[in-house]
Amino acid sequence: MMEELLQQIAHCIEFGKTDKASPYPPDMKGLDGADELTKMALDKGVPPSDVLIRGLVVGMEKVGIKFRENKVFVPQVLMSAKAMNTAMQHLKPFFRSGEVKRKGTFIIGTVVGDLHDIGKNLVSMMVEGNGWEVIDLGIDVKAEKFIAAVKDHPGCIVGLSALLTTTMVNMESIVKQIHEQAPGTQIIIGGAPVTDEFRKKIGADFYSPDPQGAVEYLKQWIV
């Protein structure tokens, strides 16, 4: 029973079924979504940490892998993230009470000069859906803002995003300043024009062409 419920939750996350009223995906019309099933699981006494790890995380991981393999595209991931967010609302009280622990803190932002947030949001949602606390600093974020957030959250990991060839160059000084002010901070970079060669040149710690790669890299840094 409990196993089945967790699998159903994972399925709703994977296919982006938010709640019963949601018409998406069409083949799940009228069925319970992540919202109803998560509430039901918690009401029935399923431990909230199981709902997170064996429900939400499993579903997000599946969609993350399909996205990396080009089997789904941005819209499907966004719908999965929406379903995940809805389920996450039911888990919030357990995070606050400390009953469910997050894996760590991940700070993310699109670098100064760049107003694009789709890539950044995808990574943010995938990482959150994997059980991390995510602090999203938004778009057009200057080095000082990243540094202040890093100092507020010792041991956090930082993600930098850029979509434009003209703005990815701004990553270099941000990486340098974070490493100067908070030595040892892990910095992950990504975005359409970014490559691993670029990462090496600017001294960042990890590059992934897709959000799932970031999620997998983060596993070794779980607090």
Place this chain on the structure above:
Amino acid sequence: MGKILEKLKILKVLASDGAWGTLLHAKGLKPGECPESWNIDHPAEIMDIAAQYINAGADMTETNSFGGNLFKLSHYGLEKKVTEINRRAAELSRNAAGTEKIVLGSVGPTGKILMMGEVSEKELYEAFKEQSIALASGGSDAIVVETMSDLDEARIAVRAAHENTSCEVICTMTFEKILTGEYRTMMGVSPAEMVPVMKEAGADIIGANCGNGIEGMIDIVREIRAVDRDIPVLVHANAGRPRYEDGKTVFPESPEEMASFVPSLISAGANIIGGCCGTTPEHIRLICEALKMLR
């Protein structure tokens, strides 16, 4: 018939312009500065970019208005200046183009995602309507809706331009090669899927821009041609995938390299060729020379 379609009838193939962002940064646009505000603050520099492309031989030049929609300008506190900034953008390119050459009013994506409920269809339509009308009033001959990845946003932008101006409407989306070797936008749209939707919305010319270089554009144009033999196709290609060298972004494709693909692109079915990120007036000059040989 609009100015571009008329010219195409006579000349068969036309040359468009190259990158704007690349030249703006070379002229000193700072990180975090609004590119479109230069239409007001540095009009001579903007006119110079358009003039460089016209002098290189381009039949048309775009306007400095890619991010000139309400949503992008709001970020800089310029939401009240949408009309002024876009009209000025068109006037500056018109001045550089003279009466003969064509001005393409550039309309880029808003960055808002419809399916996530970040914006409504009506809000998008109104924003694109305001921008298109301003670009037309400043003297644009056509509106080019470009770098689109979402089918619905592109459709709404095309419709807003088509219904509210007498300009010809062009729509280009940005495709990347996926693991299967096919081309898709970030939102999963294929070139073949784009064609009927944009025609229905009122596009006169369709095509692709940005991406990872001119060679991939050949397959994209073939895919478009496989579903539509008649509609004119425009390609604005990047000078390859950018590399980072000594603190600067470098685009690998030289003017000679890009120009060498012009004959294959035309035989695949393209009608108008220009550049996107990383291309310069020299790229356009050589593309024009290659096109002249094919007329």
